[in-house]
Amino acid sequence: MRAFIALELPADFADDTAAAARRLSASLEGRFLDRSTYHLTLAFLGDIDDAEASRAMDALDVACAGSAPVSLAPDGLGKFGRPADATLWLGVAPDPALQALAERVREELTARDVPFDPKPFRPHITLGRRVRIPKKPLPPLAFPLPAHARTVTLFKSTLSRDGAEYKPLYTVELGEPAEMPTSTPN
Incomplete structure (x- = not known):
């Protein structure tokens, strides 16, 4: 099965994000993705078997243990x-916490001999494919x-002529963010 962690x-x-993509799709040619497919990939695994998927789930449990939610800033x-x-x-x-989470996920996958694409982590959300980007301003x-x-999820990805369909296989919830210190009046 084709899989990724996101x-x-x-x-x-x-x-x-979908609203911004709709605005772009009104002036750019290409295949813009449905909102339901948006995610931020931490590790693309490619084709894995059931045993590797099971080890990837174990890797997620360890990598995400004790992690607070991570900041997403465009x-x-x-x-x-x-x-x-x-x-x-x-x-x-x-964000440092986002970078650290991606690094932990990749370290735990490596420790369990689960293959993944080793390209450097570049946090992004894919909006469209085969897009023609003009030289004029957007x-x-x-x-x-x-x-x-x-939420961190191991997804199965099924490709078809209409695009990819993603099915969650295993999900881990990240803990609550640390509370901000409050000042007390003197």
Whole structure:
């Protein structure tokens, strides 16, 4: 099975991302993805068997133990590929906790001999594929407000002519964020 591990996006963040993608799709040619497919990949596993999937679930349990929700803050648009045939994405600022979570997930996968794509972690949410990006400026966009992601999931990805369909196989909830210190009046 084709699989990956990703942070699921909070509902409001995903809704606002979808609104930005709709605005872009009105002026750009390409195949824009459905809101239901939005996620932030921590590790792409590729084709794995059932035993590797089971070990990936164990890796998630260990990697996420004691982790607080991680911050998602939009960091502009980017692309992979050529402007005439690009994958368009919304970048997410490389928050230290987000970076550390991705690193722990990858370390635990390695420790359990679960294969994954070793490309450097670049936090982003794919908005569209085969997008033609013009040389002229893009329309003004309202990016999502920063939010906290609380759910890490191992997904099965099934490819079809209509695009990918993602099925959650195993989910781990991240703990509550640390409370902010409050000042006490003197």
